[in-house]
Amino acid sequence: MFTWHRFLAVLIKEFVQMRRDRLTFAMMIGVPIMQLVLFGYAINSDPKRLPTAVVSAEASPFARSFVRALENTDYYRVVAQPRTVAEADALVARGQAQFVINIPEDFSRRIQRGERPVLLVEADASDPAATGPAVSALATLNLRALDNDLTGTLAAQKAGPAPFEVRVHRRYNPEGITQYNIVPGLMGVVLTMTMIMMTSIAMTRERERGTMENLLATPVTPFEVMLGKIVPYILVGYVQVAVILLAAKFLFQIPMVGSLLLLTGVVVLFIAANLAIGFTFSTVAKSQMQAMQMTMFFFLPSILLSGFMFPFRGMPVWAQWLGEVFPLTHFLRIVRGILLKGSGVAEILPSVWPLALILALVSVAAMRRYNRTLD
Amino acid sequence: MNAVAKPRPANDVVIDVEGLTKRFGDKTVVDGFALQVRRGQIYGFLGPNGSGKTTTIRMVCGLLTPDAGRGSCLGHDILTESAKIKREVGYMTQKFSLYEDLSIEENLDFIARMYDVRDRKRRVRETIARLGLESRRSQLAGTLSGGWKQRVALAACLLHDPQLLLLDEPTAGVDPGARRDFWDQIHRLAGEGMTVLVSTHYMDEAERCHALAYIAYGKLLTHGTIPEVVAEAGLATYEIESPDADSLFALTAEIEKSPGVEMAVPFGNRLHVSGTDAAKLKATMAEVARRPGLAVREVDSSLEDVFIHMMRMNQPKA
Numbered sequence: 100m101f102t103w104h105r106f107l108a109v110l111i112k113e114f115v116q117m118r119r120d121r122l123t124f125a126m127m128i129g130v131p132i133m134q135l136v137l138f139g140y141a142i143n144s145d146p147k148r149l150p151t152a153v154v155s156a157e158a159s160p161f162a163r164s165f166v167r168a169l170e171n172t173d174y175y176r177v178v179a180q181p182r183t184v185a186e187a188d189a190l191v192a193r194g195q196a197q198f199v200i201n202i203p204e205d206f207s208r209r210i211q212r213g214e215r216p217v218l219l220v221e222a223d224a225s226d227p228a229a230t231g232p233a234v235s236a237l238a239t240l241n242l243r244a245l246d247n248d249l250t251g252t253l254a255a256q257k258a259g260p261a262p263f264e265v266r267v268h269r270r271y272n273p274e275g276i277t278q279y280n281i282v283p284g285l286m287g288v289v290l291t292m293t294m295i296m297m298t299s300i301a302m303t304r305e306r307e308r309g310t311m312e313n314l315l316a317t318p319v320t321p322f323e324v325m326l327g328k329i330v331p332y333i334l335v336g337y338v339q340v341a342v343i344l345l346a347a348k349f350l351f352q353i354p355m356v357g358s359l360l361l362l363t364g365v366v367v368l369f370i371a372a373n374l375a376i377g378f379t380f381s382t383v384a385k386s387q388m389q390a391m392q393m394t395m396f397f398f399l400p401s402i403l404l405s406g407f408m409f410p411f412r413g414m415p416v417w418a419q420w421l422g423e424v425f426p427l428t429h430f431l432r433i434v435r436g437i438l439l440k441g442s443g444v445a446e447i448l449p450s451v452w453p454l455a456l457i458l459a460l461v462s463v464a465a466m467r468r469y470n471r472t473l474d
Numbered sequence: 475m476n477a478v479a480k481p482r483p484a485n486d487v488v489i490d491v492e493g494l495t496k497r498f499g500d501k502t503v504v505d506g507f508a509l510q511v512r513r514g515q516i517y518g519f520l521g522p523n524g525s526g527k528t529t530t531i532r533m534v535c536g537l538l539t540p541d542a543g544r545g546s547c548l549g550h551d552i553l554t555e556s557a558k559i560k561r562e563v564g565y566m567t568q569k570f571s572l573y574e575d576l577s578i579e580e581n582l583d584f585i586a587r588m589y590d591v592r593d594r595k596r597r598v599r600e601t602i603a604r605l606g607l608e609s610r611r612s613q614l615a616g617t618l619s620g621g622w623k624q625r626v627a628l629a630a631c632l633l634h635d636p637q638l639l640l641l642d643e644p645t646a647g648v649d650p651g652a653r654r655d656f657w658d659q660i661h662r663l664a665g666e667g668m669t670v671l672v673s674t675h676y677m678d679e680a681e682r683c684h685a686l687a688y689i690a691y692g693k694l695l696t697h698g699t700i701p702e703v704v705a706e707a708g709l710a711t712y713e714i715e716s717p718d719a720d721s722l723f724a725l726t727a728e729i730e731k732s733p734g735v736e737m738a739v740p741f742g743n744r745l746h747v748s749g750t751d752a753a754k755l756k757a758t759m760a761e762v763a764r765r766p767g768l769a770v771r772e773v774d775s776s777l778e779d780v781f782i783h784m785m786r787m788n789q790p791k792a
Contacts, residue, residue, distance in 0.1 A: 108587030112576065119575045119614075313571035315537055317588040318560045472556075473537050 105319045109327025117331055123297070131289045131339045135282070135346045148176040149233055152187045152196040155180065156204035165218070169200065174233035191221070198222050198233070218265050237265050282353050283438045284407045286343045287430040290336055290366075291373055291401050292394070297335070298377030299390040301328045302469075307387055312473065321469035325462070329374040336370035337363075347438075356441035362434065365451060369430040372458040376426075379461055382468035401427045429453045486513040488638055488669040489534060491545025491552065496529050496538060503529045505692040507543070511671055511685075516664050518683030519673040522785055526692040527673040528568060531640050534671070535563050548637055561589065564631030568642040570623045574616025578607055578626055581615050582633060589634035601629045621652040628656070632663075639663070641672040645679065657682050677778045688781060695784050704780055710752040711775040712759045714745040716768050725768075732758045737783050748779050 117124060151169070155162050169175045178196060181187045190196040201219040203209075209216040222234055302324075305311040314324070340363070347353040376397065384390035402408055404422035411422060411431075422428045429450040436442035436450070489511040496504040504526040511517045521527050532538040534547050536556025544551075550558040572581045582601055586594045602611050605625055615626060624644060631639060639660075645653045657679065660670055664684075672683070680686055680700075687697040696703050714729075716722045722745055729747060730738045734754025739746045749755040763770040 102590070104587050104590040108584050111587070112573065112580070112584045115580055116573065116575055308574065309567070309569045309571050310573055311571075312537065312567045312569075313565075316535060316560060316563075316565040316567070317585070318557055319588055472539055473532060474539055 100320060101322055102320075105317075105323045106327050109319065109324055110330055113328055113331045117335075127293055127297070127335050128338065128342065130293050131285075131342045132346075134285055134289050135343065135350070147173050147233075149174060149197040150178040150195060151175040151198040151200060152179045152181055152190050153177050153200045153202065154182070154184055154187045155200075155202040157202065157206060159207035161207040161210055162202045165202065166200070172233075172236045174236045187221075220265055282343070282347045282351050283434045284431050286340060286347075286366075286434055287369070287405070287427045288402060288407055289339055289343065290370055290430075291427050292398050293339065294332060294336055294370055294373035295377035295380070295397060296391065296394045297332050298328060298374045299380040299384065299394045300387045301378060302381035303384050303387045303390045306385075315471065315473060321466050321471065325375075325378055325465060325469070329371065329378065332374050333367060333370050336366070336374075340366055353438065355438050357437035357439075357443070359437075361444065361447075362437045365433055365437075365447065365454075366430075368451065368454045368458060369426055369433075372426045372454055372461065375458055375461040375465060379465040379468060382465055382470070401425045404428070406431050423453070424457075426454055426457050429457075487511070488513050488515075489517075489545070489547050489671065491534065491543065491547075493543035494530065494533055494540050494545065495542040496526070496533060497541050503692050504533070504540075504689075507689070507692075507694050509687055509694070509697070511669060513669050514664055514667050515684045516660060516670045516672065516682070518680045518686040519671060519689070520675070520680055520686060520781060521673075521689035525690045527689060528642055530689065531565075531642050531671065531673065535559055535565050535640055537565075561634070562636055563638045563640060564634070564636035565640045566627050566631045566642060566644050568646070570615075570627060572615050572623075572627060572630060575614060577612045577614055578602065578618070579611040581626070582630055585630045586633050591634050597633060601633060605629055620647045621649060624648050624652070624656065628659070637667075637669065639668060639670045639672075641670065643673050643675065645674065645676065653679070677776075677781075680777055686777075688784060690785050690788050693788070695788060696780075700777060704775055704777060707775065707780040707783065708750050709748050709775040709780055709783055710750070710755050711746055711748040711773050711779050712755065712770055713773045714747060714759075714762060714768055714770050716743055716745075718767065719743045721767070725762075729758075729762065734758045737779070737786060739779070739782060746773075746776075746779055748775060748783055 153166055155166075166177060170177060175198060179187075179190055181190065184199075184201065187196070187199040187201075191199055199221040201221070203216060203218070206216050206218070220234070220237060302311070305314055344355075344359070348355065377394065380393040380397075381390055384393055400421070404414065404418055405411070405425050405427040406422065407427065411419065411428070414422065432450040433442075433447045433454075436447050440446075487510055489509060492508040494504055494507040494509075495502065507526070507530055509517075509530075519527050519531070529538060533540045534545075534552060536547075536552060536559050540553070544553065546552060547559045548562050550556075550562075552559065573584070576584065579598060579602060582598045583594070586598055591597050602608055607613075607622075607626075615623065618626065628641075628644065631641075641660075645656055648656070653676075660672070661682070664670055672679075674680060683700075685697065685699050686703055688695045688703070696706055698706065714722070714725070716725070719742075722740060722743060726738050726740055726745060729735055729745070734749045734751045734756075735747055735758060736749040737747070739748075747755070747759070759770050759772075762768060
């Protein structure tokens, strides 16, 4: 039996408590910003001044000019000038250099002959996001780098194609991954973490503070309690969505191809599913500490198996099946689909119904777990 | 259960339970408990710590499911109709269980909404005014002193006009003045027809109840009015008075081993000596009275004498 007055009683109480709990409230706003800054800037931004080793077989003005031009792009910082390629490789293997520039021994002679010599750049591309921008900076470098050195009879080469060719070898991870994946994905990650955490302490907090006894002594029903505790956080979830979308647009210039209205509409399912999962945890956990542990226990595989960290299609089939269990997996498809590919209702529907199913199943589980007595 | 149908309790019996049993794991906390409380009664519930008072109260209002037994509360079955019971009962928990991070007004408003109290805002306002807390209505409940917490908690219990009040050690840690006010209010409510079941450790509070039940180690040991309880115990008590407190202390240990003496408890420079075998005790006391400096006289057994005696006699054998 559901009554509005009891639902409202719980709802209003939760809002007041949320407002009083400044630290938690600050965290709800702070977590998305912190994650965005960490993932968006500190971790995944356009890395500059990357350590570079130069193996130069000759000390010509052309070689010096090239290295200086390299450093002027601000992407490269020459940290070592080993004599042999083997030494340079060891530096890369140890992670002390991210790039090795090989200047062949007849580099200047062949430029002078107009033979367009090949200059080899080896990149540690195990983290493609880290090497990508630096490598693209090379593309135009060879056009201008030697302009000052091409004098006299060589001046004619300025107008033509680049006087030499840069060939890039991406080592460890030949294909790149698109960076635009990260920020929309973060919306799902932030919501998963904060929403589950907040409701997972919902009932355990009542129990630990001794208010559970009073709550149970009132005629309130489990569904009224659950709804009253979930609805305030749906609003908090929307605040987080807004923060992330604004940051995505203005800080990270993430393309937003699809309908934001559609995204805003669908995200409520994802938020509610996570809140219901947290609420279920809180009916199982004995203490707030346990509730937090359960949140982390759920959060880690969510990140790892949902396709946020690693490409979903790259995982073995069993892991993909496991990944389907997590709401984050489906939400990532929705949010990336809408923002990056411009998906409409028809395209996201296959990911929407699993969210609804998860929400329904988890809610039923929570209602069954909710104990109306102190037994 | 009995084959003979038990007559339906008369309308004025508010709590009627029998055979209530509750086990936690393999520990039986309440064992075959029976209780009848009539409308308008203030029923005192006494017993040492851990005797099962709180567990019994929780079973009566539907917060715990009994493992055995049956009964009714306000005419509703305690096993199947706890939702109905909850609507008509005011339960004040032993530990303060309102929200400490909500203000007094917000707490009362929350409870009033829960019970769908008619004319809610006016009701909350009046309650705050009656408590004399108008100027502190926005104060967080957690910052109140013990006495004020107790007053606010009681006011919260009364918001929905319950027919039965269950008070679990309501005055623990409250100063005597506040306790007196509290009991005056309980009597006023009972006069208006409210039934009150109150657990306590204080003898002066027990003496303000209409009837008592004494529970120890999960078993109901005695119940009835104070004279009934005292008479039923069949305890004879003597008071030995000595001008010298030190010698009284030495005497306590000696006299406890004397024939007929089951209990010797010092009260200042007097010693209360009790026993159920009146003849033996009388002989022992006659012997003590011959000693110099000691004045011995027979007194009425007090409630406290009776309870301490019952508690000692019923200690479970280790």
